[in-house]
Amino acid sequence: MRANASIFLCLALCCICISQQTEDMLEGTQMCVIVQDKESIVANIPVPSFLTNGDRSQCQVKKAETEMLRCGQTDVYIKPECVCSFYNVYEAVYHAYSSCPDGAHSDVVTQLNCSDCKKYSLNNNGPCINGGTLTCIEEEVEVAPDITCKCPPNYGGMFCENKIENVTRICEKISNSSSDGLPNCALTSRECVTYSRRKRYAYKCPLVQASQNTKDYPLCMDTEDLKEVSVVDSQKTISVACASTPGLIWAVLMFLSSLPAFIHLLHIMGSIILQ
Structure with missing residues (x-):
């Protein structure tokens, strides 16, 4: 016995x-990882010179070869690439810009509606970039700055200007009391705090611009399990x-x-x- x-x-x-x-x-x-969606502005086109050099004639033609936006009752028409372009619509500083002669500002984007952009812009696509497609919910009501584009996968924003990608961040364990004052990582991509599933452990995650090597660290939320x-x-x-x-x-x-x-x-x- x-x-x-x-x-x-x-x-x-x-x-x-x-x-x-x-x-x-x-x-x-001591170490774990979180995976977040990150949005970054991706406009792989320069600001067109007609918006920066003040040369109105750059966008004008005297005779429309195809259907073009006419400047009031004048004989001046605006080239498609100068109508509802991305920066013209996206940047408020260019909202009042016109390539038309004085007194015939028919191309001011705050006066153009969605159907105008679709009809007169380059490729009939308005301000949409990165493969986005111009869609008009209320063609005669939506003015150009309120247009919403249909975006391809991994892109978002009104004009598909935001690229969305998964970013992995490595986080370091801290005491729960040390997490006071840090924003929750669910709300920000800056330095923040995240927790295990039942909030037994706290982890501080630094700001990163690109995904980090996970080194086989567990997900922070799973460290209790x-x-x-x-x-x-x-x-x-x-x-x-x-x-x-x-x-x-x-x-x-x-x-x-x-x-x-x-x-x-x-x-x-x-x-x-x-x-």
Whole structure:
């Protein structure tokens, strides 16, 4: 009986040590990652010179070769590339610009509606860029700056000017008290704080401009759910798993039924330590 109790006590102590070691290692998960959507303005076209040099004649023709926007009742027409162009519509500073003669400003974007842009602009696509397609919800009501384009995958914004990409950020564990004052990463791409699923652990994530190498770090939200921790050294990986609670209880009960066995075990352990 004493021998059996000693064996079970050894198992119980081992289980406790392993469980504690596992907990310590889980607590030591210092780095993790989050994945966020990042938007950046991508307009791979320069500001057209007709908006910056003040030369109205650059966009004017005297005779329309195709259907062009006419400047009032004059004989001047505006080239398609100068009607509802991206920067003309996107930048408020250019909203009042006109290539038409004085008194016949028919091309001012705040006076053009969506159907005008679709009819007279280059490729009938208005201010849409990056593969976006001009769509008119209320053709006669929407003025050019209110146009919304249909964007291809990974692009957004009114005129598809925003590129959307996944950015991976590496975050470092901090104390929960140190997270005070940091915005939640769900609300910002700047330096922020994120948490494990049940907010047991807090992690500070720095501002980054591009994805970082994850180095196989876990997702921050999953750090509480790790059931197994791998300790990697130069030669091998040791997997440490938690012991079962019922077996631990039974072993302790067996120990209590034979106290002398515990004393005997202490002698054995003491001898091993002194060697």
